[in-house]
Amino acid sequence: MITVENLSKVYDGTTVVDAVSMVIEKNTTTVIVGTSGSGKSTLLRMINRLVEPTGGRVLIEGRDTREEPAHLLRRRIGYAIQGHGLFPHRTVAENIGTVPQLLGWSAARIQARVEELLQVFQLDPKAYADAMPHELSGGQQQRVGVARALAAEPAVLLMDEPFGALDPIIRAKAQEDLLEIRRRFGTTIVLVTHDMDEAFHLGDRVAVMSGGRLLQYDRPARLLTQPADPFVARMTGMGDRAMRLLSLTTAGEAALPGRGSGPAVTASASLREALSELVWQGADSAQVVDADGTARGHLTLDAILRHGRPS
Amino acid sequence: MTEATLPRTARFDRLGTLLGVTGVAALAGLSFVLVKANRIVPGIPRSLLEAAPPLAGWACLACLALAATAALFVFNARLRLGAALLGIGALLLALGAAGDALTPLGNRVVRISAGPAFWVVLVCLGLMATDAITRMRPGPARRVLWLAGFIAVAVLALKSGRFDHLSVMREYAVNAERFSRELLRHVLLAAGSLGAAALAGLPLGIACYRVPRIREAILGALNVIQTIPAIALFGILMAPLGALAAAVPLAGRLGIRGIGAAPAVVALFLYSLLPIVANTVQGLRRVSRQAVEAARGMGMTPGQVLLRVEMPLALPVIVTGVRVVLVQNIGMVTVAALIGGGGLGTFVFQGIGQTAIDLVLLGAIPIVALAFSAAVVLDALVEVMDRVKQ
Ligand SMILES: Nc1ncnc2c1ncn2[C@@H]1O[C@H](COP(=O)(O)OP(=O)(O)OP(=O)(O)O)[C@@H](O)[C@H]1O
Numbered sequence: 114m115i116t117v118e119n120l121s122k123v124y125d126g127t128t129v130v131d132a133v134s135m136v137i138e139k140n141t142t143t144v145i146v147g148t149s150g151s152g153k154s155t156l157l158r159m160i161n162r163l164v165e166p167t168g169g170r171v172l173i174e175g176r177d178t179r180e181e182p183a184h185l186l187r188r189r190i191g192y193a194i195q196g197h198g199l200f201p202h203r204t205v206a207e208n209i210g211t212v213p214q215l216l217g218w219s220a221a222r223i224q225a226r227v228e229e230l231l232q233v234f235q236l237d238p239k240a241y242a243d244a245m246p247h248e249l250s251g252g253q254q255q256r257v258g259v260a261r262a263l264a265a266e267p268a269v270l271l272m273d274e275p276f277g278a279l280d281p282i283i284r285a286k287a288q289e290d291l292l293e294i295r296r297r298f299g300t301t302i303v304l305v306t307h308d309m310d311e312a313f314h315l316g317d318r319v320a321v322m323s324g325g326r327l328l329q330y331d332r333p334a335r336l337l338t339q340p341a342d343p344f345v346a347r348m349t350g351m352g353d354r355a356m357r358l359l360s361l362t363t364a365g366e367a368a369l370p371g372r373g374s375g376p377a378v379t380a381s382a383s384l385r386e387a388l389s390e391l392v393w394q395g396a397d398s399a400q401v402v403d404a405d406g407t408a409r410g411h412l413t414l415d416a417i418l419r420h421g422r423p424s
Numbered sequence: 425m426t427e428a429t430l431p432r433t434a435r436f437d438r439l440g441t442l443l444g445v446t447g448v449a450a451l452a453g454l455s456f457v458l459v460k461a462n463r464i465v466p467g468i469p470r471s472l473l474e475a476a477p478p479l480a481g482w483a484c485l486a487c488l489a490l491a492a493t494a495a496l497f498v499f500n501a502r503l504r505l506g507a508a509l510l511g512i513g514a515l516l517l518a519l520g521a522a523g524d525a526l527t528p529l530g531n532r533v534v535r536i537s538a539g540p541a542f543w544v545v546l547v548c549l550g551l552m553a554t555d556a557i558t559r560m561r562p563g564p565a566r567r568v569l570w571l572a573g574f575i576a577v578a579v580l581a582l583k584s585g586r587f588d589h590l591s592v593m594r595e596y597a598v599n600a601e602r603f604s605r606e607l608l609r610h611v612l613l614a615a616g617s618l619g620a621a622a623l624a625g626l627p628l629g630i631a632c633y634r635v636p637r638i639r640e641a642i643l644g645a646l647n648v649i650q651t652i653p654a655i656a657l658f659g660i661l662m663a664p665l666g667a668l669a670a671a672v673p674l675a676g677r678l679g680i681r682g683i684g685a686a687p688a689v690v691a692l693f694l695y696s697l698l699p700i701v702a703n704t705v706q707g708l709r710r711v712s713r714q715a716v717e718a719a720r721g722m723g724m725t726p727g728q729v730l731l732r733v734e735m736p737l738a739l740p741v742i743v744t745g746v747r748v749v750l751v752q753n754i755g756m757v758t759v760a761a762l763i764g765g766g767g768l769g770t771f772v773f774q775g776i777g778q779t780a781i782d783l784v785l786l787g788a789i790p791i792v793a794l795a796f797s798a799a800v801v802l803d804a805l806v807e808v809m810d811r812v813k814q
């Protein structure tokens with residue numbers, strides 16, 4: 114658990130982060146959104162003390178982060194940035210092994226961990242361990258950047274626009290990887306993005322910032338249905354907020370009992386996708402099935418639409 | 425029009441034509457060797473065929489004709505290189521043969537030296553060879569191997585005795601022991617001042633990078649030093665170093681004096697600082713900000729960030745500075761001879777004083793060879809380092 118208390122940063126008389134307080138639960142993904150210059154990166158970087166706060170404090174598992182030297186703190190916290198920041202003069206394996214090496218792990222343990230991570234990110238260790246970063250594609254470099262941040266099994270992973278430079282298809286893949294990572298390692302993730310779709314897709318909670326202030330910190334659905342501020346409503350998009358809301362629930366979660374008729378939609382698809390399928394097929398009900406085809410229930414057009422309104 | 429778009433049927437190579445015509449004109453119109461009855465009198469010019477024994481003369485002409493033909497009509501870089509090297513070999517052997525032929529048995533006073541035609545043709549063939557090597561785009565390792573090969577061949581050729589009757593070699597024979605000493609001293613002065621400048625310049629460069637406020641001041645001061653002519657700087661340094669030696673006897677015993685090696689080393693050190701400091705700053709600035717940010721974010725201490733990320737990534741640019749300094753120092757150590765610093769410059773200035781051009785060459789040729797070799801080796805090093813990162 115990360116507790117941010119009254120955290121502020123002032124640069125030359127300008128308040129860049131203004132008394133932000135928030136509690137980030139263990140094993141959740143928190144996404145920070147906001148306009149450019151609203152202080153997202155500064156807030157994130159104060160968590161691992163790349164920026165020293167002007168006021169307030171950060172507790173990780175109840176311990177003030179200032180209790181230990183900053184570089185030791187950072188070795189316990191994963192950090193991944195836009196454009197990956199890989200060391201161009203080190204091989205992929207050396208890059209990933211950076212923090213374990215700083216922590217003094219044995220060479221054998223580092224190698225085993227590097228291979229495990231390469232496999233998690235679908236990079237064949239034989240082909241890629243000794244490659245130099247410039248020999249990889251942009252998507253591969255980015256995956257190595259995230260693998261490097263995870264190398265020492267940090268409980269907390271900070272990511273500053275990690276997928277900003279990726280094309281939509283690779284970006285979607287990277288997002289799935291990230292969800293998988295959290296399931297697998299139970300990492301607490303704090304991620305900054307400009308992309309609202311990404312925020313709603315990944316975030317258990319979303320923090321909206323403007324002018325250094327934290328306007329709202331809530332579950333994605335509440336951000337849509339009960340925006341604390343007109344800016345939050347604008348930020349989350351008034352035009353397609355119903356669709357956004359539908360995208361937050363899966364067909365499996367909304368399925369009604371009983372086998373229905375009409376086209377089949379998978380349980381993991383969002384209601385937005387289910388609705389799109391019904392519109393496309395001209396049907397008013399659908400069967401919900403698992404990935405292996407077993408029936409999970411059914412959905413009607415009415416039932417779907419009810420999920421797209423604030424209740 | 426670029427090389428690639430030239431029609432393959434182009435009949436003449438442009439550079440080759442220029443070199444070929446120049447070479448032929450020089451051989452026809454200028455003297456190949458100069459024969460002097462002794463060291464000081466003006467030389468009597470002789471053409472290639474007058475000077476060399478008939479067989480050697482004609483064989484050399486045939487090889488040169490082949491090289492000229494290749495320069496004009498052959499486009500394959502390997503063949504061009506082969507022809508140029510053949511020409512250089514033939515030219516040198518003919519000069520050696522002319523030396524033997526024109527020296528009466530047992531006469532140790534007569535001087536046979538290379539004439540203008542020899543030098544012009546040698547430069548033309550040298551340009552043709554380097555142009556061919558450039559077109560072959562050899563990798564860094566191969567370039568260093570080529571250099572080592574050339575040096576080995578040159579040393580073997582000089583040791584073979586074929587050139588012993590040439591005036592430069594006569595001067596060498598007289599000064600052999602001094603030559604080795606001054607050569608070593610030359611290298612030590614150039615490398616020593618470089619080493620000292622690197623030891624001081626790297627921290628200074630890092631400081632300039634870290635603290636922008638002092639950057640302008642330090643780089644500005646070093647720039648001013650660069651503009652002071654070497655001789656003037658030696659002069660400026662003589663007084664304080666002399667005073668230091670007088671005031672502190674230990675300094676004097678360590679060899680610190682107003683003249684000699686001390687002011688030379690200090691002056692070269694000062695000249696060397698600017699390229700090293702400026703390139704260190706430039707190299708560090710070029711390091712990816714994201715790599716540095718990631719390094720800090722992963723928990724490297726400031727020292728680790730510097731040693732493991734910033735310096736390795738800045739190194740190619742820093743070594744480029746070292747290359748500039750080394751080549752520059754090898755040249756400038758020559759001037760140090762004027763204030764008693766020693767080095768190959770002693771031969772150059774002694775030769776100038778005695779109007780003995782051969783003595784000048786005995787100093788100058790190795791200086792050029794040293795500077796050239798240093799440039800080739802360090803260029804290769806920079807290229808290797810640049811290739812590893814990127
Ligand atoms: N080191 C610094 N010195 C002075 N001002 C700074 C510094 N770092 C950031 N700022 C200012 O603080 C403000 C917030 O910066 P920050 O990087 O946190 O914004 P951001 O929300 O991450 O923006 P973006 O979406 O563009 O990345 C900006 O106005 C920026 O100019």
Ligand SMILES: [Mg+2]
Nearest residue numbers: 153154155273
């Ligand atoms: Mg930012």
